[in-house]
Amino acid sequence: GEDVEQSLFLSVREGDSSVINCTYTDSSSTYLYWYKQEPGAGLQLLTYIFSNMDMKQDQRLTVLLNKKDKHLSLRIADTQTGDSAIYFCAESRGSQGNLIFGKGTKLSVKP
């Protein structure tokens, strides 16, 4: 996962917006993903963006992609305590489409 980098921690107050950032390395990646992992659980696919898009919005989630800088961000509007989890950025790699993950950003939401 060392090719995908994320900050390790983010703390926000309930009701604020959260922005989780990610940088990736493979400019040929066709899809970029955001997954959520709650304690003791598997990975939940939140959203993904195709590399020819700049932005994708899905309810409270907004994904921004800057392909030139290989920078991906996930914005969560009106963050709730239930959003507390670890968020992983992942890029697809090669024709097989296997995923390369970052180390994850732990989001803590304070009431």
Next chain:
Amino acid sequence: ETGVTQSPTHLIKTRGQQVTLRCSSQSGHNTVSWYQQALGQGPQFIFQYYREEENGRGNFPPRFSGLQFPNYSSELNVNALELDDSALYLCASRWARENTEAFFGQGTRLTVV
């Protein structure tokens, strides 16, 4: 619920033993990938199966092997277990080899003592 189920959920093995982990993919998905997630790390790609053939492998030694069955369920086998093999093993399924949504199971927590 993703429809991807893994068994067992937890497992304790002794160093040197062998282990088999199982995964049932989501209905209609013919591609299964396995990942290893060590504590505090992101998942690392082990290998992928498409229509019963391995078609991609990460940086894991040959003692990590797998199978995919005609119903697209899959097994991960690890021989000669080492302490560093302790991790959460995740299975993901997709409906094709191409880059599409990958849905993960809840994982198997393997502890090697």
